[in-house]
Amino acid sequence: MTKATVIRARGMVTLAGEGPARGEQLFAPLRRLDDAALVLVNGRVEEATGWKRCSPPPGAEVRDLGEVCLAPGVINAHCHLQLSHLAGRTRWGGGFSVWLESLIPLLREPLSAGAVAGACEDMAARGTAHVGDVAGEGLALTDAAARRAGLGITHFCEWFGMDAPFIDGGRPWPPRCREALERSSVPVTDVSVPLEARCAPAGHALYSTAPEVLREARQWCLEQGRVFALHLAESAEETSLLLEGGGPLFEVYDGIVLPDDWRHPGLRPLALAMKLGLVGEGTLAVHGVQLDPQEMAVLAASGAALCLCPRSNAHLAVGDAPFSSAVENGVLCCLGTDGLTSNTDLDVRQEAVFLRERCDAPPEALLRMLTVNAAAALRLPRAGRLERGAPGAFCLLPESLCF
Incomplete structure (x- = not known):
């Protein structure tokens, strides 16, 4: 049975025919209907x-939305849905390690299916079409919640720890995700692919995941055509830990995540990631706050994508998301919300509004980052555009992003 709907609106930006944009291409005019x-x-x-x-x-149903401007459904390229039950309970404003110390005791609490479901439903209602989510033991729970809400989802199955072996029976999945993947053989209704095909092994960070695991996960992703994601250069404490082997982050992780024989590599985050072979086409680096202009140029030349999470960075007082530097150096940029332990909501449009207000970033650039750029970063070939045959997901643009 055919179901047809016509959505009428004051304006619409389709991004039909658009591909990912870098540098000055981000600022090119966009056609508005x-x-x-x-x-x-x-x-x-x-x-x-x-x-x-x-x-x-x-017989098509007609819905007149009035004085609004439509755009393709937006893509939240980095999120922590499984931590949704911890909203409002962590400490902000004191730096990364202060936040982390407040978070760690809370991680012992069981996950909440209701909180994850509510977060997914809220994201979908606000026009999010797809989310790149960091996955752990709640993989099956999160996947089911996203599907019920009508959200597309890419799961980054995160390896955490310095002593976890990568390969177990030939499978690359961290123990927290493996059971859910082995149990799942049910295809997703709209795309008819099993859960495993929408997952990829990922690293947490250079200071919290064993180097050999990061290398093997990245190599597996290269061979399978999956996106490899990791948090990179998020805070000055991370840089200090890797360069000098001390500081607040070392004090939090010493003897817990970092083994007694751990030795700091003496390299800045990007240099270490390059040395390990983690950066290149198909890499999604998240945050990048501490990348200097020279490092940003290296990241751009590698072909890696960078997901900016500006509100999370501001809340944790780790620095400003490096929008201008990334754009000037031609990095493929997209946007993410991080999670509700470091943000007030998971509406990725508000990351764009924040950059519009804070950096005077033009709406054309921000809209591309929310759609076609994020689709390229997550390797979603039909997402991010409203054109014949594409998914019919759309959002309403906030007033400050209209042009």
Whole structure:
């Protein structure tokens, strides 16, 4: 049975035909349709055009949204959905290690299916079409919640610890995710692929995941065409730990995550990641706050993508998300919210609003980061555009992102 819907709005930015953009390409004009119509048939875009030119199928439902501007459903490239039950309970404003110390005791609490479901439903209601989520023991729970909410999801199965072996029976999955993956053989209704095909092994960070595990996870992702993700250069404490072997982050992790025989590598985060072979096409580095302009140029030349989480960085007082430096050096940039332990909500549009207000970033650049750039970073070939045959997910643009 065919289900057709026509969405009418004051304006629409489709990004039809657009690919990922870097540097000055981010600022190129985008076409806006006025008095627009989005025709959806069975959840796919049939037509995106002006109201007077649209040709809806007979019997199509018409929804007039009024004085709003539509855009493709946005993509939250980095999130921690499994920590949603800890919202509002961590300490902000004192730096990364202060926040981490407040978080660690809370991690003993059981996950909350209700909190994850609520977070997914809220994201979908605000126009998020897809999320890149850091996965742990709640992988199956999170996947089910996202599917019920109509969210696409990519799971980054995160290795954490300096003593965990990478390979066990030929499978690359961390123990926290392995059981859920072995149990799952149910395909996803809309894309007909098993859970494992939407997962990738990932590293937490250079200071918390064994180097050999990071190397093997990255190599597996290269061989399988998956995205490899890790937190990189998020705080000055991380840089100090790797360069000098001390500081607040060392005090938090010493004897708990860092073994007694651990020795600091004496390298800045990007240099160490490059040495381990972690950076290149298919890498999604998250945060990048401490990357200097020279390092940003190296990251750009490697082909890696960078996910900025500006509100999380501000809340934790780790520094400003390096929007200007990343753009000037031609890095492929996208946006993420991080999680509710470091942010007030998971609406990735608000990351763009924050950069618009804080950095005077132009709406065209921000909209590309929310859509086609994030789709490229997560390797989602049909996402991020409203064009014939694409998924029919759309969002309402905040006023400050309209043009």
